[in-house]
Amino acid sequence: xxxxxxxxxxxxxxxxxxxxxxxxxxLERPLLVKGExxxxxxxxxxxxxxxxxxxxxxxxxxxxxxxxxxxxxxDAVTRLRDGQLGDPKxxxxxxxxxxxxxxxxxxxxxxxVLLIDEIDKADIEFPNDLLLELDRMEFYVYExxxxxxxxxxxxxxxxxxxxxxxxxxxxxxxxxxxIRFPDRETMARIVEVHYPGLxxxxxxxxxxxxxxxxxxxxxxxxxxxxxxxxxxxxxxVEDVSAETLRQRDPAKLIPPLYGxxxxxxxxxxxxxxxxxxxxxESRS
Amino acid sequence: MLEGxxxxxRDAKLPVSLKEFLTLMEAMKRDVASYRVDDFYxxxxxxxxxxxxxxxxxxxxxxxxxxGIENLADAxxxxxxxxxxxxxxxxxxxxxxxQIEAMGGWEKLMETLKERLAEQKERHQGGSKWIGTExxxxxxxxxxxxxxxxxxxxxxxxxxAAKVWDKREFRNLDDRVELGTRNIKLALRRLRQFxxxxxxxxxxxxxxxxxxAKNAGWLDLKLLPERHNAVKVxxxxxxGGSMDGHIRTCAELFSAASSEFKHLESYYFHNCPYxxxxxxxxxRRTEQVATAEIxxxxxxxxxxxxxxxxxxSPYELNEPGASVEHFNAEAGEVWLKRLVGAYPKAVxxxxxxxxxxxxxxxIGMIKRIMDDRMFPLTxxxxxxxxxxxxx
Numbered sequence: 190x191x192x193x194x195x196x197x198x199x200x201x202x203x204x205x206x207x208x209x210x211x212x213x214x215x216l217e218r219p220l221l222v223k224g225e226x227x228x229x230x231x232x233x234x235x236x237x238x239x240x241x242x243x244x245x246x247x248x249x250x251x252x253x254x255x256x257x258x259x260x261x262x263x264d265a266v267t268r269l270r271d272g273q274l275g276d277p278k279x280x281x282x283x284x285x286x287x288x289x290x291x292x293x294x295x296x297x298x299x300x301x302v303l304l305i306d307e308i309d310k311a312d313i314e315f316p317n318d319l320l321l322e323l324d325r326m327e328f329y330v331y332e333x334x335x336x337x338x339x340x341x342x343x344x345x346x347x348x349x350x351x352x353x354x355x356x357x358x359x360x361x362x363x364x365x366x367x368i369r370f371p372d373r374e375t376m377a378r379i380v381e382v383h384y385p386g387l388x389x390x391x392x393x394x395x396x397x398x399x400x401x402x403x404x405x406x407x408x409x410x411x412x413x414x415x416x417x418x419x420x421x422x423x424x425x426v427e428d429v430s431a432e433t434l435r436q437r438d439p440a441k442l443i444p445p446l447y448g449x450x451x452x453x454x455x456x457x458x459x460x461x462x463x464x465x466x467x468x469x470e471s472r473s
Numbered sequence: 474m475l476e477g478x479x480x481x482x483r484d485a486k487l488p489v490s491l492k493e494f495l496t497l498m499e500a501m502k503r504d505v506a507s508y509r510v511d512d513f514y515x516x517x518x519x520x521x522x523x524x525x526x527x528x529x530x531x532x533x534x535x536x537x538x539x540x541g542i543e544n545l546a547d548a549x550x551x552x553x554x555x556x557x558x559x560x561x562x563x564x565x566x567x568x569x570x571x572q573i574e575a576m577g578g579w580e581k582l583m584e585t586l587k588e589r590l591a592e593q594k595e596r597h598q599g600g601s602k603w604i605g606t607e608x609x610x611x612x613x614x615x616x617x618x619x620x621x622x623x624x625x626x627x628x629x630x631x632x633x634a635a636k637v638w639d640k641r642e643f644r645n646l647d648d649r650v651e652l653g654t655r656n657i658k659l660a661l662r663r664l665r666q667f668x669x670x671x672x673x674x675x676x677x678x679x680x681x682x683x684x685x686a687k688n689a690g691w692l693d694l695k696l697l698p699e700r701h702n703a704v705k706v707x708x709x710x711x712x713g714g715s716m717d718g719h720i721r722t723c724a725e726l727f728s729a730a731s732s733e734f735k736h737l738e739s740y741y742f743h744n745c746p747y748x749x750x751x752x753x754x755x756x757r758r759t760e761q762v763a764t765a766e767i768x769x770x771x772x773x774x775x776x777x778x779x780x781x782x783x784x785x786s787p788y789e790l791n792e793p794g795a796s797v798e799h800f801n802a803e804a805g806e807v808w809l810k811r812l813v814g815a816y817p818k819a820v821x822x823x824x825x826x827x828x829x830x831x832x833x834x835x836i837g838m839i840k841r842i843m844d845d846r847m848f849p850l851t852x853x854x855x856x857x858x859x860x861x862x863x864x
Contacts, residue, residue, distance in 0.1 A: 204515065208505070208512055209519035215503050215505045216499060221523070273691070273692065355523075357488065360523035360524070361492050361493055362492075364520060365522060365523045365524075
């Protein structure tokens with residue numbers, strides 16, 4: 190089994206990312222990943238699992254998620270109902286303990302990769318509530334008076350979109366990596382991984398258009414890696430040639446099939462206005 | 474050897490704890506990083522820095538501590554002209570000196586050099602580094618001995634020195650605004666509106682008991698939507714001109730506010746908002762957003778907060794074309810009324826002490842437009858303003 194993460198054939202990991210992942214794996218501490226949306230934070234956990242040949246357990250966090258749900262939940266309501274109905278199951282409280290994702294990860298036979306996705310979505314106290322559990326990798330179930338301990342410490346990957354500040358005590362226990370928006374070179378490699386054998390000319394022109402769009406001031410939502418990949422797929426399906434992309438005809442300032450890149454009508458409007466201004470300039 | 478690094482990081486106000494430092498030691502012991510300095514840098518960064526806004530600071534300290542020579546201070550280091558001149562003269566042959574004369578002499582050369590440096594500063598991010606780290610000596614073109622006049626350090630360093638930490642790619646994530654504004658933060662917390670919306674989550678005990686009793690003891694659960702913070706704020710700040718004395722107070726308020734709300738959008742204006750606002754105070758000449766677009770973009774669930782001294786010539790408010798900065802087609806009053814009309818919940822925070830308000834005509838005018846919702850920028854005033862906004 191591989192013990193070091195070197196990126197996979199479908200994921201380009203920069204050098205700093207590799208070091209951060211390997212440090213987290215070797216020291217068995219959580220890895221906190223931040224970065225612009227669409228730079229592959231969630232995918233990273235999938236790829237780590239794939240590269241290290243481990244199972245992946247995903248815990249998606251929502252604004253209503255509680256830390257306790259990751260450990261276990263005691264379903265008192267069902268038990269009360271069963272009690273009213275006289276079900277014999279009711280005598281054993283263990284029947285009403287529902288295991289959470291952390292429990293699942295702790296008791297797996299081989300240490301899995303546990304992804305805690307978008308931790309900043311949850312309540313501000315959420316990370317604090319998980320401090321001890323993630324640090325010691327054990328927790329206590331009050332209802333059954335047992336302690337659940339991790340057989341092997343799972344690889345924990347936590348992603349955050351920076352919607353909330355995370356508490357210092359929590360941060361101290363993690364390794365941290367900020368995924369920067371890929372530069373042209375890295376981006377070309379990423380595209381190559383997803384669409385091997387893509388025409389060099391098309392790739393170059395598509396990237397030029399893409400980075401130009403990103404540079405337009407005032408865009409509400411800058412297109413990201415995932416949007417670029419979608420767009421290239423569309424270009425391939427529609428058979429748009431590199432020549433079409435290269436046409437710097439002001440009337441066609443809006444890139445072909447822009448729907449994949451611009452997801453917001455205000456941004457499309459902005460582009461249309463720019464195109465309009467451009468045309469007026471070139472006419473006068 | 475690394476203890477000094479830790480201390481230096483802490484001196485640079487990076488929140489690095491002993492625990493993280495020990496983690497780094499442990500990682501080194503376990504050979505997580507190979508013996509390449511790059512790997513060590515990445516490892517140290519992943520271990521010690523936990524927020525992207527500190528990455529730039531970390532890069533600077535790392536560069537300083539492990540190079541010793543490059544002090545990546547923010548101020549560009551001035552190069553004494555005399556020094557260059559002497560150095561040049563010492564190393565030049567008579568023939569080269571004649572060449573210089575032919576090119577217009579020292580003065581001309583220094584001019585060119587200055588231009589070069591300025592150019593380089595613009596092209597290179599930030600421009601606060603030693604000139605030499607670009608890898609090419611700006612002097613090479615003139616035939617000077619490159620050994621003598623290189624600025625900064627030796628050639629062998631150039632390639633190495635422009636290393637990852639030297640690139641300082643995280644520079645614009647560094648936010649310098651101090652966060653020591655607990656007081657204001659406390660008051661702003663009032664704005665957290667505990668709106669009852671979202672998924673049904675909490676058990677409504679009273680209702681459950683009532684309903685279960687009605688059900689002849691058969692359990693009937695009733696749930697209640699849970700509270701969560703859903704406040705959205707549109708902050709408009711006055712900069713420049715008469716506001717200069719109050720900018721500090723404003724910046725404090727702003728930094729305190731940023732972590733408190735679900736959405737916080739801030740724009741700047743000068744004296745009075747007109748047809749365009751600035752998303753960034755520094756780049757107000759180049760980047761503008763039409764006020765109409767702001768009205769379109771943010772719906773009326775946003776709370777509008779102005780921060781400004783409202784002190785200006787009355788004409789700036791009620792006459793078209795009277796703005797101090799540009800020609801405004803419509804009077805400031807018109808735009809102010811539009812904004813207040815678009816956001817039913819709006820307040821104006823004024824750093825001018827309340828007792829002086831009567832002395833300035835424009836304050837009274839704006840206060841009227843705001844329907845008296847103008848409050849002084851004090852804890853007590855904030856408290857009143859926030860109460861007004863949540864109501």
